[in-house]
Amino acid sequence: MSADLGRILQRAQDLSCGQDAVRDKVVARLYQEAESLAREVVLTEKPARDWDSTIDDILTSKRYGYPSMLALLALVLWLTISGANMPSQLLARFLFAVEGWLSSLFLLLRAPDWLHGLLILGVYRCLAWVVSVMLPPMAIFFPLFTLLEDLGYLPRVAFNLDAFFQKAGAHGKQALTMSMGFGCNAAGVIACRIIESPRERLIAILTNNFVPCNGRFPTLIAMSNIFLGAAALNGGSILAVLLVAGLVVGGIAITLVVSRLLSSTLLKGIPSHFALELPPYRPPQVLQVIVRSVFDRTLFVLWRAVKVAAPAGAVAWALANIYVDGLSLLSHAAGFFEPLGRAMGLDGVILLAFILGLPANEIVIPIILMSYLSAGAMLELEGLPALRELLLANGWTWVTALNMMLFSLLHFPCGTTLLTIHKETQSWKWTALAALIPTAIGVALCFLAAQGARLVGLF
Amino acid sequence: MKGQPLQPLLRFGIEDADSPVVALAGNPNTGKTTIFNALTGLNQHTGNWPGKTVVQARGKYCYGGQEVILVDLPGTYSLLANSVEEQIARDFIYFGRPDATIVVADATCLERNLNLLLQVVEITPLVILCINLIDEARRKLIKIDFARLAERLGIPVVPASARTGEGLELLKKTVQDMISGKLKPSPKPIIYDGEVEGALHQILPEIKGILGDDATSRWLALRLLEGDETVLEGIQHYLLTDPPARLEEVFV
Numbered sequence: 001m002s003a004d005l006g007r008i009l010q011r012a013q014d015l016s017c018g019q020d021a022v023r024d025k026v027v028a029r030l031y032q033e034a035e036s037l038a039r040e041v042v043l044t045e046k047p048a049r050d051w052d053s054t055i056d057d058i059l060t061s062k063r064y065g066y067p068s069m070l071a072l073l074a075l076v077l078w079l080t081i082s083g084a085n086m087p088s089q090l091l092a093r094f095l096f097a098v099e100g101w102l103s104s105l106f107l108l109l110r111a112p113d114w115l116h117g118l119l120i121l122g123v124y125r126c127l128a129w130v131v132s133v134m135l136p137p138m139a140i141f142f143p144l145f146t147l148l149e150d151l152g153y154l155p156r157v158a159f160n161l162d163a164f165f166q167k168a169g170a171h172g173k174q175a176l177t178m179s180m181g182f183g184c185n186a187a188g189v190i191a192c193r194i195i196e197s198p199r200e201r202l203i204a205i206l207t208n209n210f211v212p213c214n215g216r217f218p219t220l221i222a223m224s225n226i227f228l229g230a231a232a233l234n235g236g237s238i239l240a241v242l243l244v245a246g247l248v249v250g251g252i253a254i255t256l257v258v259s260r261l262l263s264s265t266l267l268k269g270i271p272s273h274f275a276l277e278l279p280p281y282r283p284p285q286v287l288q289v290i291v292r293s294v295f296d297r298t299l300f301v302l303w304r305a306v307k308v309a310a311p312a313g314a315v316a317w318a319l320a321n322i323y324v325d326g327l328s329l330l331s332h333a334a335g336f337f338e339p340l341g342r343a344m345g346l347d348g349v350i351l352l353a354f355i356l357g358l359p360a361n362e363i364v365i366p367i368i369l370m371s372y373l374s375a376g377a378m379l380e381l382e383g384l385p386a387l388r389e390l391l392l393a394n395g396w397t398w399v400t401a402l403n404m405m406l407f408s409l410l411h412f413p414c415g416t417t418l419l420t421i422h423k424e425t426q427s428w429k430w431t432a433l434a435a436l437i438p439t440a441i442g443v444a445l446c447f448l449a450a451q452g453a454r455l456v457g458l459f
Numbered sequence: 460m461k462g463q464p465l466q467p468l469l470r471f472g473i474e475d476a477d478s479p480v481v482a483l484a485g486n487p488n489t490g491k492t493t494i495f496n497a498l499t500g501l502n503q504h505t506g507n508w509p510g511k512t513v514v515q516a517r518g519k520y521c522y523g524g525q526e527v528i529l530v531d532l533p534g535t536y537s538l539l540a541n542s543v544e545e546q547i548a549r550d551f552i553y554f555g556r557p558d559a560t561i562v563v564a565d566a567t568c569l570e571r572n573l574n575l576l577l578q579v580v581e582i583t584p585l586v587i588l589c590i591n592l593i594d595e596a597r598r599k600l601i602k603i604d605f606a607r608l609a610e611r612l613g614i615p616v617v618p619a620s621a622r623t624g625e626g627l628e629l630l631k632k633t634v635q636d637m638i639s640g641k642l643k644p645s646p647k648p649i650i651y652d653g654e655v656e657g658a659l660h661q662i663l664p665e666i667k668g669i670l671g672d673d674a675t676s677r678w679l680a681l682r683l684l685e686g687d688e689t690v691l692e693g694i695q696h697y698l699l700t701d702p703p704a705r706l707e708e709v710f711v
């Protein structure tokens with residue numbers, strides 16, 4: 001029977017002389033029929049003022065699409081940065097007061113020195129920093145982000161960026177998976193399943209890490225806030241906002257450049273087409289958004305950070321207080337990375353923190369702080385200005401902060417994301433490449449920035 | 460091949476095909492899933508379509524003492540097998556031969572949704588058009604002449620608002636009438652241009668010679684004219700390959 005049908009197919013193809021022509025005719029006829037039916041039965045009383053398309057005419061237009069996208073991004077970041085300052089300080093003050101009480105308690109109980117060091121100066125202090133530096137920005141940023149999501153803005157972002165991805169030889173849907181990456185790169189990598197062509201899916205997976213995820217946003221925000229924001233100079237929060245926004249745009253640009261390079265070298269092919277429907281704007285359910293983003297994102301990310309930061313604090317304290325050959329283990333390790341770190345405008349401790357931070361990006365800053373703090377300088381830290389003092393005391397300049405942000409944006413994905421990439425691609429080769437590409441770019445850019453700054457005499 | 464409806468359904472992972480099976484098709488964002496949830500309630504089961512990474516949701520509901528199995532097809536804009544989702548939806552309607560197919564359409568953009576409907580009607584006459592989101596259409600001052608549309612299409616049309624539950628009772632009743640044979644839709648076929656119709660005339664008798672005189676032969680002939688080989692693959696897979704005696708064997 002199938003042979004008979006095959007014969008008919010042969011016949012059919014001879015008859016139709018060019019199959020595309022038949023399909024085009026069929027599709028055109030169906031559209032025509034649907035149009036005439038709709039015209040006959042649908043009566044719109046008056047051209048109802050359609051707010052959705054009026055808004056879309058602006059938000060997705062050639063002229064205003066990108067500016068409005070940038071403006072929204074800047075607004076969200078500005079609200080986050082300017083709003084997070086006060087609560088951050090209050091939290092830090094409170095948590096370090098608690099540290100004092102806990103220390104007195106340990107003294108009262110005559111606990112051994114190393115136990116106090118490990119638990120209070122190690123675990124507790126690390127946790128206190130994670131909470132006070134990361135919680136306030138997250139508590140503002142995530143609800144705002146979820147609000148935009150709920151409004152239906154993200155598909156518009158994808159719509160705006162679609163043309164760029166097509167030009168980069170990638171799939172338009174990559175704009176969506178990239179947007180997911182802002183939430184979590186591991187989730188973004190899983191979302192790449194919506195791209196059917198294996199070639200374009202790989203491009204999307206390999207480049208997902210170029211946008212900062214929830215774990216790295218707080219680092220970027222805290223860094224720019226400390227060195228440019230209100231903590232550093234008056235009216236600095238605008239600069240801080242612009243810097244973070246610039247980094248995000250830079251990340252998107254690198255996504256496109258790398259996609260373009262991949263699609264013209266390792267993963268050659270023609271981009272495939274797809275239909276993207278813009279869902280209607282729906283008024284967000286504000287209360288639900290706040291509850292959901294606080295529980296699903298803020299507390300989720302914080303809990304993940306805390307889970308990793310507690311043992312990391314203990315390990316960092318131990319490393320800093322176990323001496324071999326008159327130097328702590330930490331100094332040995334940091335010393336090993338020092339030359340490379342210096343060349344990149346960072347230092348050995350920062351580089352070490354990024355490597356130790358492989359399980360989760362959230363703990364990079366805590367590890368850096370732990371290392372500086374346990375290396376002897378027992379400062380009473382109160383809020384961001386004190387944090388700034390500590391970093392300055394350890395030889396940081398704003399170039400260090402800038403490179404720190406650059407490297408935070410451009411380095412190997414976190415452990416979870418790497419495992420997800422392996423699961424999705426079933427190949428260690430692509431997983432390794434996904435780690436190598438961003439790291440190489442990050443090292444190169446940091447190196448250039450540091451050398452450039454040195455040349456001008458700023459570093 | 461007819462008289463063995465169990466066979467293809469098993470291939471779609473549906474074992475308990477004693478009850479009538481109803482497919483739910485529609486464009487994305489039409490509230491298809493809301494309707495599915497409203498009809499089946501908690502009586503649902505989700506898994507994957509056999510051999511595919513696309514989610515299959517199916518559920519049951521009772522109406523007038525009759526149990527009905529509802530299968531939620533992937534949301535698609537067409538059935539031209541451009542994507543895995545479209546192919547699954549098309550294969551289920553053509554090879555799975557559901558006892559009825561509900562096409563959910565968005566009342567606020569009916570024209571776009573009618574494309575899919577027309578394609579479904581070409582495969583099977585057993586179609587109910589459910590026009591959802593009529594509350595939103597009312598707000599946007601869009602009026603639809605449902606009776607006229609039903610007359611033009613030759614199939615039942617049910618206006619509904621799944622969010623408020625409006626129209627769902629009528630939908631269940633219409634499904635029931637179609638399953639029991641009380642309602643016999645008679646859609647008019649779409650006539651294509653002379654060239655296509657001429658070619659159709661030449662190969663239709665041959666197809667009918669093999670598959671018997673069947674309302675769906677015209678659809679199959681069109682696909683063959685388009686050179687769509689996925690249909691032949693489907694015939695091989697769903698109709699000619701011996702079905703697994705038990706479902707376990709599928710997973711071995």
